[in-house]
Amino acid sequence: MYYFCSTIQSKVVMNYAIQIKEQSKVLVGSVTELLPELLPAKRVVVISDTNIDRHYHSLIQQYDHILIGLGETSKTLHTLDMIYRQLIELEADRSTFILGIGGGIVTDIAGFAASTYMRGVEFGFISTSLLGQVDASVGGKNGVNMSGYKNMVGSFNQPKFVICDVSMLHTLSRREFRTGLAEIIKAGIIADSELFKQLEQCDFSTLANDKEALSHIVYRAIKVKADIVERDERETGDRRLLNLGHTMAHAIEKCSSQMNHGEAVAVGLDMIAKVATKRGLLSEQSAERITQLLLRAGFNLEPPTEVRQLLKAINKDKKSEGDNIHIVLPTSIGSCIVEQMPLAEFKAMFK
Ligand SMILES: NC(=O)c1ccc[n+]([C@@H]2O[C@H](COP(=O)([O-])OP(=O)(O)OC[C@H]3O[C@@H](n4cnc5c(N)ncnc54)[C@H](O)[C@@H]3O)[C@@H](O)[C@H]2O)c1
Numbered sequence: 001m002y003y004f005c006s007t008i009q010s011k012v013v014m015n016y017a018i019q020i021k022e023q024s025k026v027l028v029g030s031v032t033e034l035l036p037e038l039l040p041a042k043r044v045v046v047i048s049d050t051n052i053d054r055h056y057h058s059l060i061q062q063y064d065h066i067l068i069g070l071g072e073t074s075k076t077l078h079t080l081d082m083i084y085r086q087l088i089e090l091e092a093d094r095s096t097f098i099l100g101i102g103g104g105i106v107t108d109i110a111g112f113a114a115s116t117y118m119r120g121v122e123f124g125f126i127s128t129s130l131l132g133q134v135d136a137s138v139g140g141k142n143g144v145n146m147s148g149y150k151n152m153v154g155s156f157n158q159p160k161f162v163i164c165d166v167s168m169l170h171t172l173s174r175r176e177f178r179t180g181l182a183e184i185i186k187a188g189i190i191a192d193s194e195l196f197k198q199l200e201q202c203d204f205s206t207l208a209n210d211k212e213a214l215s216h217i218v219y220r221a222i223k224v225k226a227d228i229v230e231r232d233e234r235e236t237g238d239r240r241l242l243n244l245g246h247t248m249a250h251a252i253e254k255c256s257s258q259m260n261h262g263e264a265v266a267v268g269l270d271m272i273a274k275v276a277t278k279r280g281l282l283s284e285q286s287a288e289r290i291t292q293l294l295l296r297a298g299f300n301l302e303p304p305t306e307v308r309q310l311l312k313a314i315n316k317d318k319k320s321e322g323d324n325i326h327i328v329l330p331t332s333i334g335s336c337i338v339e340q341m342p343l344a345e346f347k348a349m350f351k
């Protein structure tokens with residue numbers, strides 16, 4: 001069997017383990033319990049950001065560490081250059097283990113630094129944001145932005161391990177927490193109707209403090225992504241499913257700074273569900289369940305810019321191949337299809 005998942009009971013909180021690509025595992029559980037077992041007997045250098053250092057200094061200060069700045073503007077070759085220089089100063093060598101502790105920006109950069117420093121050293125992550133835990137830290141994509149385009153330089157390389165400790169999410173802002181919820185709802189629509197049902201029943205006002213419910217939800221969302229990555233690591237087929245709602249979301253992020261990624265994904269999910277209904281692929285009832293869940297999770301589903309303007313921005317998407325575009329359409333809660341179509345046809349669906 002080339003994919004497995006299992007559950008291990010622990011004293012503090014349920015631990016879940018998901019194996020990806022033989023060499024990598026994602027664990028949902030306590031950092032204090034899991035880290036000593038997972039760290040190899042090697043020198044460790046931590047890469048983190050200044051925010052995480054403020055909240056989790058006692059963890060980070062146990063190791064030599066390199067701190068990066070905050071936001072997408074830090075996700076650059078310039079930051080990478082700074083990291084390489086500090087690794088050299090610290091006399092890190094090929095036997096050094098790099099531990100990225102942070103959200104998606106830290107893990108994307110730390111993964112790429114580790115994949116390229118001295119032609120590659122071993123690395124692992126403690127993923128600290130909800131979006132990081134269910135999406136960014138899982139699947140082996142890493143890299144930096146270039147010339148205004150996201151993730152243009154990077155590699156596919158799986159970390160040895162990813163630890164997702166939901167108790168670290170209590171220091172995350174409510175807005176960043178909600179950003180991760182959009183990707184979890186997306187995972188439910190793509191491949192897990194039970195996860196979607198659990199979200200429909202959950203109390204979003206208390207979820208951030210409900211470790212047991214949160215651990216289970218995070219695990220289910222990771223499993224959706226891990227399962228897809230197992231089948232298609234390099235995004236030549238099924239991995240495209242993970243882009244559900246993202247064509248419109250990227251256009252929203254391009255046209256307006258009002259919404260962060262998750263907020264834009266929520267709008268994109270709602271729009272694509274409505275389009276799928278118009279095309280006769282998704283029942284009106286399922287589309288309505290998607291809308292209601294997104295609203296209950298606290299998302300504003302009104303696009304911040306006119307749809308006409310959003311559609312114009314899609315022209316410039318670097319990931320569009322020629323005149324065609326891959327679009328993910330939901331067919332029910334828990335199942336989606338990928339259709340390749342001319343851009344013009346995609347745009348016409350919104351008329
Ligand atoms: N590699 C992939 O497959 C993949 C997938 C999705 C997204 N991404 C990337 O992930 C990035 C976004 O990740 P993100 O949303 O985690 O953003 P982020 O890394 O910027 O984290 C969001 C903010 O929350 C802070 N933070 C993180 N954890 C915290 C905690 N526990 N307590 C307090 N503050 C905390 C961070 O310091 C940051 O200010 C983007 O660059 C995106 O391209 C990558």
Ligand SMILES: [Zn+2]
Nearest residue numbers: 183246261265
């Ligand atoms: Zn996303």
